[in-house]
Amino acid sequence: MTPTATESFAPWRDRSEASRNRWTVTATRPVSYDVALCDGILDPANPALLRAVPRGVPPTARRLLVIDSEVHRHYGRSFTDYFERHSIPSATCVLDCDETTKHWGNVRTVLQALDRFGIDRRNEPIVAAGGGVLLDVVGFAGSLYRRGTPVVRVPTTLIGLVDAGIGVKTGVNFDEHKNRIGTYHAADRVVLDPAFLRTVDRRHLSNGLAEILKMALIGDRRLFDLLDWHGAGLLAAKFQRDGRHREAATEVLERSIGGMLDELQPNLWESSLERVVDYGHSFSPTLEMRALPELLHGEAVSIDMALSTLLAEARGLVTATERSRVLRLMRALELPISHPLCTSELLISALGDTTRHRGGRQRLPLPVGIGAARFVDDVDERELEVAGESLAELAKNG
Structure with a gap:
């Protein structure tokens, strides 16, 4: 008999006797999100933020704005005015966010704000406005609340624009380990506006330049040359696209963001543990x-890259001239290349921890010249000791 429209069909009724106590469930959930680089998103005439809602949701849907306290000081009123001009009901949750507060307590604060707001998890997005720490905290909370609430990311720091704001990973620190708990939760939209960088201090801009330099060293020689030629000027101009460094700022941002997304897209859930962006x-x-709280994230990354460059030089993958050029550019970008805590004991412990989280293999990306990389699995303690000592000597002698 053919089932009618009101009847359900239960295929399990026709399973053989041998297969009635075993099941295999297979499902695929596609992920698609837009990343847009634009200017002046808080101008009420600019529709970018208005349209930053999940597909099929009206632009005037309610928003919960979760915003970093420093960003709120500069732009809180502008966000509120924008929402009011477009008749968007909203509420605001202000967070103090830096690496020392990147923990469960701030995630809980966001979850409580979501509950008070009574957010509709299918139709009302969270707008997360801040640096990488805030974006991680809010993304983690969004992934947990009702098993997935839409998030619109508005990165306001350079590291947020080119790295932390455009992937799908979320995470917070736990038990003195970095990003030890987290999820994969794609934003519904990512809106990138370099205008926010006008109020970012110089050190935090330099911090973001470390992640741009990473992309250059592992896969984009042209990007490295741009940083070599224009990096100091871009730092001084705060990456604004309205002055003499306009074209360089645009190309550096586009190459950094595009390169990162090209690397992330085929491996969003990190099923492959060989990721060159782990450099x-x-x-x-x-x-x-x-x-x-002494070191910022990008500063620690810079030291890691400097050490990896020396490891590569010792293996003949990088020439002395290339190594000198890399370290010279790091200094020009006002990034550190060493730190007193960077002892052989710490390096050995760090590599051991990394190896545990890369499936029992080092999978250590090392540069090959400038603009390429390869993975190695056999770095030993003596290599680390020599590289660390050489790096400290180079840092001391300038």
């Missing part, structure tokens, strides 16, 4: 957590 992130997590 600079093998020793830095341990160093960063030990040095808190």
